[in-house]
Amino acid sequence: MRDVRAAGKETVPAKRLPTLEDVAARAGVSRATASRVVNADPRVGRSARESVQAAIRQLGYRPNRAARSLVRPDADSIAVVVPEAEERVFSDPFFSAILGAIYTKLADSPVQVLLAVAPPGKRDKIDRYLRGGYTDGAIVVSHHRDDGISDVLREIQLPAVYIGRPHAGDVGLPYVDVDNETGGMLAAQRLIDGGRRRIGTVAGPQDMASGFDRLTGWRRAMAQAGLADDLVEYGDFTAASGGEGMLRLLEREPNLDGVFAASDLMAVSVIQELQGSGITVPEDVAVVGFDDSQMAKLTRPPLTTVLSTTTGMAGAAVEMLLTLLGGGQVEHVILPTELVPRDSA
């Protein structure tokens, strides 16, 4: 398409970008030598090197990555795969934090990041992304049990690391995660220690390990305290689903006095739903979230939540992938979790 921008009927060819050939010609050497200079190959004579460098500067030459990746096994580029709807990925602070950390971590490296967002259902696009040979490896961020991502990755043998433990069935895959189960326990314990007895939870999706494990942790703490763990409703980590879950909880048990929402986003609308019903937080009902995202400080009252270090996960994932790409082996990494007490519980 680049050559269609014409004034009238004629087609004006786009100014051709300088190629290695041009550089070589200008420097009076062969393509091979020019290539060596570009790739910092030591065995090039001083004068040859200098004239090539000069030519590069004058022409404003940049290697064409497409051509390079065609002939090199590695493409210096990784894909960040997020099997969630676009709107979601860019509005949920959890993803923002993860993405930001990944980009930041890679800021000083020449590695390019390709962000592949895959609305559930149409994996086609991601498939093409991954195949196509554009990328050396992948970081998968929000893995669901049946999204098929791991199958593709396995099939094309693309090194990958998962942020968030893949569900059973995908064992042996390298991943980094926070200790979600302990996190769930911490949340429940906070509520219990605060004297709450009728405690419910708006859990996360059960086809994701994070959702599943947080609920498990909550259950365990409840059991240890001898409390009933029947008050469970499910959301999908989004704000909307949090409010709806709270509503159902309220219908089933108007007298509940504590709620654990498995994500801050859900916690925010849990609080709004509560307050909208004339219920006071934390006096009537205490609320604990999960993630310690930015918004936790903004709610009224400020949200008591569980810190899951997104930056830590992203950083670890990047390092693991780089290790993998370098031919190394990696194990999974589990980061600790921590209660961040504020005023909502």
Place this chain on the structure above:
Amino acid sequence: MRDVRAAGKETVPAKRLPTLEDVAARAGVSRATASRVVNADPRVGRSARESVQAAIRQLGYRPNRAARSLVRPDADSIAVVVPEAEERVFSDPFFSAILGAIYTKLADSPVQVLLAVAPPGKRDKIDRYLRGGYTDGAIVVSHHRDDGISDVLREIQLPAVYIGRPHAGDVGLPYVDVDNETGGMLAAQRLIDGGRRRIGTVAGPQDMASGFDRLTGWRRAMAQAGLADDLVEYGDFTAASGGEGMLRLLEREPNLDGVFAASDLMAVSVIQELQGSGITVPEDVAVVGFDDSQMAKLTRPPLTTVLSTTTGMAGAAVEMLLTLLGGGQVEHVILPTELVPRDSA
């Protein structure tokens, strides 16, 4: 790197992905014919087409984009360029909204999106991104006067559209923007209509048209109302800078009764700063923000702000770029702005 993952010392070559050649062989046709099928070229016999399609399915073939882009003028891929620090891009809801809208808009098209985040100062990486021939066009999101992006774009003749009017000097570039000046007026007017008389503003960066224009609008409304427009402090649209600006404003004029913050993010911390100083919003000081981002509803009191339709801008930008890529001409687009009254002013 893909072939280094070996068990011991030996190098196990990564399973080679199927190529067009393989497909052709399996289907018993020539590469050219296979290629035609892949590209939906009508002039292929029915039986040939079918056997090629079968081969594609059996082999799990996907075209290699790198190879394709090497030989085709267009790469079916656009770059979204954001000359801001990584942390910033992924934490500021304005960017999130824009990016989400762009990805969403392109969800059903085969166009790939390359997100190029360029920390100010090191444009190198972006340069390489843009050159390299990977992309057909670019959408530039947060253009500063001297970031040099437009120069590179012009030099390599890459079709581009700007979200946010480029500063003077870069005239003639296609862009989409909201009517920032009117927005600034709307904000000031709201304060004035509310009976405020000593009104300040935490303005945006003046090397960005959005920052500049919002301030201009505010000034104009103030002048029309016969009020002084000297109470101006500058931020860079981030939360931190908003609080600091408010602090300086308060030092200069402890008795001010209204503030216009040029972004919601700044407005949020303006409110926090105010409340932290024992000042009540909106009773003592009324606050108006800009953007109508998600968080505007979350503050206490909810933030009165100016709606700038990020989705609208992103959508228009994508369409303009696509038009450009198709060889068409485009003009700039200015979207209207609107006051969203809530409780903070």
Place this chain on the structure above:
DNA sequence: CTGTTAGCGCCTTCAC
């Protein structure tokens, strides 16, 4: 309709 023939820009043996 289909096959043959050239490259796209780059890197990498292999000779010199």
Place this chain on the structure above:
DNA sequence: GTGAAGGCGCTAACAG
């Protein structure tokens, strides 16, 4: 140290 030559996977004329 340097050049010549071949090929990565694909598409685009050009012939039939």
